[in-house]
Amino acid sequence: MTYFNFPNIEEDDNLKNLRNDVKSFLKTTFNSNNIKPQADAWMYSANPEFSKKLGEKGWLGMSFPKKYGGREKTMLERYVITEELLVAGAPVAAHWIADRQSGSQIIRYGTEEQKKEIIPKISSGECFFAIGMSEPDSGSDLASVKTFAKKTAEGWELTGRKIWSTGAHLSHYMIVLARTEKLDEKNRHSGLSQFLVNLKLPGVEINPIEDMTHQKHFNETVFNNVILNKDALLGEEGMGWQQVVGELALERSGPERFLSHYILLDNFISEFRYKMSEMGITSLGKIISELQTLRMMSFSIAWMIQEKKSPDVQAAFVKEAGNVFEKKLIETIREMSNLIPFEEWSSSLKSLFQDATLRIPANSLRGGTSEIMRGIISKQLGLR
Amino acid sequence: MKDEIKIILDICDKILLKNVDHHLRINLKPNSTQFKTLKDEIISSELTKLLVKENLGGAGMSLTDIIPIVQLSAQYGTPIPFIETIISNFLLSELNIKPENDFITLTNKTENILIKKDKISGNFKSIPYLNLAKKILVETEIKNQKYIILFQKGGKLKLQKNFLSEPKFDLDASELEIISMMEKPEQMDVQNLLINVRSIQSFGAMEKILKLCIEYCSQRKQFGRTLSKFQMIQNHISEIALEVAASGASLSTLKNNNKNFYNLKNTAIPKIRTGIASGKVIALSHQVHGAMGFTKEYELSYFTKALNSWRNEFGNEIYWQNILGKLFLNQNKNLWEFLNH
Numbered sequence: 001m002t003y004f005n006f007p008n009i010e011e012d013d014n015l016k017n018l019r020n021d022v023k024s025f026l027k028t029t030f031n032s033n034n035i036k037p038q039a040d041a042w043m044y045s046a047n048p049e050f051s052k053k054l055g056e057k058g059w060l061g062m063s064f065p066k067k068y069g070g071r072e073k074t075m076l077e078r079y080v081i082t083e084e085l086l087v088a089g090a091p092v093a094a095h096w097i098a099d100r101q102s103g104s105q106i107i108r109y110g111t112e113e114q115k116k117e118i119i120p121k122i123s124s125g126e127c128f129f130a131i132g133m134s135e136p137d138s139g140s141d142l143a144s145v146k147t148f149a150k151k152t153a154e155g156w157e158l159t160g161r162k163i164w165s166t167g168a169h170l171s172h173y174m175i176v177l178a179r180t181e182k183l184d185e186k187n188r189h190s191g192l193s194q195f196l197v198n199l200k201l202p203g204v205e206i207n208p209i210e211d212m213t214h215q216k217h218f219n220e221t222v223f224n225n226v227i228l229n230k231d232a233l234l235g236e237e238g239m240g241w242q243q244v245v246g247e248l249a250l251e252r253s254g255p256e257r258f259l260s261h262y263i264l265l266d267n268f269i270s271e272f273r274y275k276m277s278e279m280g281i282t283s284l285g286k287i288i289s290e291l292q293t294l295r296m297m298s299f300s301i302a303w304m305i306q307e308k309k310s311p312d313v314q315a316a317f318v319k320e321a322g323n324v325f326e327k328k329l330i331e332t333i334r335e336m337s338n339l340i341p342f343e344e345w346s347s348s349l350k351s352l353f354q355d356a357t358l359r360i361p362a363n364s365l366r367g368g369t370s371e372i373m374r375g376i377i378s379k380q381l382g383l384r
Numbered sequence: 385m386k387d388e389i390k391i392i393l394d395i396c397d398k399i400l401l402k403n404v405d406h407h408l409r410i411n412l413k414p415n416s417t418q419f420k421t422l423k424d425e426i427i428s429s430e431l432t433k434l435l436v437k438e439n440l441g442g443a444g445m446s447l448t449d450i451i452p453i454v455q456l457s458a459q460y461g462t463p464i465p466f467i468e469t470i471i472s473n474f475l476l477s478e479l480n481i482k483p484e485n486d487f488i489t490l491t492n493k494t495e496n497i498l499i500k501k502d503k504i505s506g507n508f509k510s511i512p513y514l515n516l517a518k519k520i521l522v523e524t525e526i527k528n529q530k531y532i533i534l535f536q537k538g539g540k541l542k543l544q545k546n547f548l549s550e551p552k553f554d555l556d557a558s559e560l561e562i563i564s565m566m567e568k569p570e571q572m573d574v575q576n577l578l579i580n581v582r583s584i585q586s587f588g589a590m591e592k593i594l595k596l597c598i599e600y601c602s603q604r605k606q607f608g609r610t611l612s613k614f615q616m617i618q619n620h621i622s623e624i625a626l627e628v629a630a631s632g633a634s635l636s637t638l639k640n641n642n643k644n645f646y647n648l649k650n651t652a653i654p655k656i657r658t659g660i661a662s663g664k665v666i667a668l669s670h671q672v673h674g675a676m677g678f679t680k681e682y683e684l685s686y687f688t689k690a691l692n693s694w695r696n697e698f699g700n701e702i703y704w705q706n707i708l709g710k711l712f713l714n715q716n717k718n719l720w721e722f723l724n725h
Contacts, residue, residue, distance in 0.1 A: 001459055001595060002591065002632070003591065003625060004625065004629045005632070006632060006633040008636040008639040019724065087720050262720075265719065266718065266719055269718070269719055270718070273713060276709075278706065280709075281706055281709035281710055281713065282702060282705045282706040282709060283705070284705075284708075284712070284713075285652070285705030285706055285707065285708035285710075285712075286656060286705040288653070288708055288709070288712060288722075288723070289634070289656035289657050289660075289705070290630075290656075290657065290660075292634075292637070292653050292723055293634040294630075295723070296633045296634070296636040296637075297629070297630065300633065300636075314629075317625075317626055317629050317630075321626055321630055371619075374618065374619050374622040374623070375622075377622035377626065378619075378622050381598055381625060382602070383601070383612040383617075383621060384612075384613075384618065
């Protein structure tokens with residue numbers, strides 16, 4: 001009667017050694033390049049030079065085939081590297097989406113030419129991607145996208161607008177979900193296709209959107225009759241929905257869903273380790289238990305993906321539980337500091353706390369809202 | 385899962401499916417045919433010896449191996465000292481003492497213990513299902529040395545006022561016959577072992593509650609449609625599912641090595657996580673069921689009481705949060721090192 005299984009996967013010595021290698025690389029690289037750790041670094045902290053260094057170390061494109069410049073390593077190895085990068089607050093935003101999901105989509109659905117052209121560049125940390133799913137009138141209801149790719153003699157003509165496209169201003173490509181047939185209300189998931197769109201093409205316009213922390217990490221991306229070659233189609237025409245569902249599993253299950261603000265927790269403990277009240281210590285114990293449980297769930301999903309299983313629902317669990325955890329993190333830090341007035345905090349800690357407080361409301365929106373996650377779980381339980 | 389475990393799970397499932405129902409849970413009488421049949425089938429199937437070493441006549445399985453069996457037993461709401469006997473026999477086996485062919489129950493809550501020749505006197509507290517067992521295994525301390533002692537039931541039993549899904553008794557004993565008595569090995573942490581059993585049982589009970597919620601809201605209609613079609617109900621149940629999934633994942637700390645059952649950090653993590661989950665699951669499942677869930681005759685009542693009983697044993701999750709917080713702070717490690725150690 002077990003509804004959702006998360007197999008227990010042990011971290012072996014190979015993975016432990018890899019962890020240590022990443023730690024020492026980060027220490028050296030941060031020192032020699034004067035890199036400062038940042039919270040939510042996979043969204044806000046882009047450093048193409050750093051991405052290139054990771055590529056040189058062989059830590060990008062980990063699971064891709066060697067013949068396309070990948071490393072043919074396991075998803076568990078990739079997971080360990082990802083965790084260490086997040087915990088260090090490393091500037092990974094430039095390559096994050098390409099390495100996490102776009103590359104895998106191309107490996108899975110791309111043509112030989114697309115793979116040969118793009119995968120080696122992702123693996124070397126020199127090719128960045130943005131996500132082209134949401135639109136001004138299509139948020140959670142992704143099947144209602146209006147961006148349209150019209151078939152022409154030479155290829156496609158793309159028209160429409162994508163929104164919340166994180167890092168599009170730094171990216172080389174976007175995988176765009178577009179209609180290739182008119183919407184059929186009785187079969188809303190049909191007639192969609194994915195396109196590999198070069199963001200330097202004429203007709204592509206990228207407009208920054210400032211968020212409430214005054215950062216401009218996400219954008220509106222407009223496609224004004226952009227002419228695409230035939231080979232811009234990713235995968236099969238009309239199979240966009242099926243393809244995008246798999247992509248979302250990659251997007252939702254990773255440790256960034258609960259480690260985005262880890263450095264806030266770590267810095268708080270470093271600063272006030274010996275000043276916490278009994279209540280603070282009790283809150284700390286709770287968050288340790290919840291964090292370790294989330295890590296076990298996410299690590300287990302990495303193994304499932306490695307084993308070619310389809311952990312779409314398990315990914316929804318991690319996404320939703322991770323969001324709940326990060327939202328609670330702010331309240332937990334406040335509980336942990338019940339005897340330590342805010343004025344006594346260091347300015348760097350205050351800054352981390354303020355950023356987290358303002359950024360965390362976005363966590364349960366990006367990558368699919370909590371309501372969508374719960375809908376996926378309900379469907380799996382046969383309630384819908 | 386190993387084939388051997390699948391076979392044992394199958395045997396266990398058949399016995400529990402045939403013999404355990406809600407009538408048994410709420411009308412359990414030691415002399416009833418239903419109880420006697422269940423007990424006979426469990427004892428004769430040797431399921432209570434799964435953790436006993438092979439040279440002592442057992443199956444030689446590991447604590448990790450029997451996690452799904454403890455889970456299954458909790459899903460059925462098995463109202464007998466089945467798991468208590470498995471654990472008691474395991475402790476006896478670790479001391480190279482032959483297992484018992486009857487139900488045993490156990491506790492580590494003792495006071496005023498006095499050993500005189502082959503007799504034990506003292507006060508024993510919170511003993512589950514003492515009414516259904518003839519022997520008691522205790523962990524107790526005498527003059528700074530911990531002992532494991534098996535003795536015959538006797539003396540005055542007092543039923544504790546508790547959540548009553550799992551009757552617990554206090555016993556004031558005077559000169560009861562000791563069957564076995566051994567010094568407890570240093571590494572054997574009985575309390576952590578018992579807590580971990582409760583965490584696994586809590587997970588199993590929450591899985592059952594999830595199943596009850598799905599079944600109930602898929603059948604019951606209000607406002608002309610089944611409850612399952614209401615988005616708010618779907619939200620409640622998906623939250624229950626999330627808590628159940630997280631509870632199951634938290635038990636990963638116990639897997640792969642018997643020593644994990646004795647380790648403080650590995651014990652605290654699932655104890656806290658299943659405790660938090662239990663509170664949420666109880667509240668949400670009752671909301672889904674409406675008044676029906678509040679009745680004695682409906683199964684949810686049993687599992688509600690079981691969860692409430694287990695999450696409050698050995699210190700509740702808040703008590704354990706404090707222990708885990710201090711365990712980390714007292715080690716000279718940063719949090720990430722602590723988590724990865």
